[in-house]
Amino acid sequence: MSQIALPLEQNPSPDGDGYLVTAAxxxxxxxxxxxxxxxxxxxxxxxxxxxxxxxxxxxxxxxxxxxxxxxxxxxxxxxxxxxxxxxxxxxxxxxxxxxxxxxxxxxxxxxxxxxxxxxxxxxIGPPDQAMIEGLFQKYFAVRGLTISQDALRYLEKRMIRSYAMVRQLAQKMDALAIETKKPVNLAIAKSALGYFDSGDEKVDS
Missing domain, CATH: 3.40.50.300 (P-loop containing nucleotide triphosphate hydrolases)
Incomplete structure (x- = not known):
């Protein structure tokens, strides 16, 4: 599995996973x-x-x-x-x-x-920018993938800032990347966010 550097502390848990620590x-x-x-x-x-x-x-x-x-x-x-x-x-x-x-x-x-x-x-406070970026990176790192920096910047400026939204966007981008056989790039991020903005999917609070 490819590895990426997270811009924040990761505290290991018993199963080798972990949680991210930011100001949030x-x-x-x-x-x-x-x-x-x-x-x-x-x-x-x-x-x-x-x-x-x-x-x-x-x-x-x-x-x-x-x-x-x-x-x-x-x-x-x-x-x-x-x-x-x-x-x-x-x-x-x-x-x-x-x-x-x-x-x-x-x-x-x-x-x-x-x-x-x-x-x-x-x-636990609402996710800050470092948390949002880290969660996206972690989600795709587990799958041996990366998310492009321009995709991250695009999402951070436009998405609803909630942990549930991060999870749902990550899952949608993952599905779109598999469907289109493309990397998780800006185009994928735009499509995923557009899916939720259009009201096709209800976002959990």
């Missing part, structure tokens, strides 16, 4: 590295779809030996309450993941509410 998630990255300092051994991590929460959690789990719960907003109150107590009893760090802020989890158990309120809360 640098603070979250620092807190994940310093899990021993979390109050009550717990951190609540929120962020939009496709922002890397699960990959961050897998790396955190491997490095800390801690616990994590994906889609914590969908978890039963009693189950989460016992998990919080277990983490504190065993002095293991617990990472709770959700796209929604805690205020929207619908927690009704008073003891759980107080414990979540006392936990550390951090949020």
């Amino acid at each position: 998630n640098a603070e979250v990255h620092r807190y994940l590295q310093n899990w021993r300092e979390w109050p009550h051994h717990t951190m609540i991590l929120t962020g939009p779809e496709a922002s890397g929460k699960s990959t961050m959690a897998a790396t955190f789990e491997a490095q800390s030996g801690g616990l994590f719960l994906d889609d914590a907003d969908q978890c039963d109150d009693t189950e989460m309450f016992h998990l919080w107590n277990r983490a504190n009893a065993e002095k293991k760090p617990l990472l709770l993941l959700s796209e929604k802020p805690v205020s929207e989890w619908g927690v009704s158990l008073p003891d759980l509410k107080s414990r979540l309120a006392a936990s550390l809360h951090r949020e």
Whole structure:
């Protein structure tokens, strides 16, 4: 597989993959590295779809030996309450993941509410330019491909700035490149963005 240099830090995860660190998630990255300092051994991590929460959690789990719960907003109150107590009893760090802020989890158990309120809360910010470029490069590097610099510049100036949009554009460009048997260049980028701008496809928020 061909390799490309990413213009930002890549933190390896257990399966050889990893997440990118830019200003968008640098603070979250620092807190994940310093899990021993979390109050009550717990951190609540929120962020939009496709922002890397699960990959961050897998790396955190491997490095800390801690616990994590994906889609914590969908978890039963009693189950989460016992998990919080277990983490504190065993002095293991617990990472709770959700796209929604805690205020929207619908927690009704008073003891759980107080414990979540006392936990550390951090949020992944919207993707900055370095993150957008890095995610596109990483997506195509995994497939042994590259994306041209003029294609990146074109997309960065015109696309909706969201992690979900990066993912959907990358998938569309990949499909167009296979279909036309062309590299991922400016023409492919224009066609992919035009596909979403025309309303042919709904973009996830």
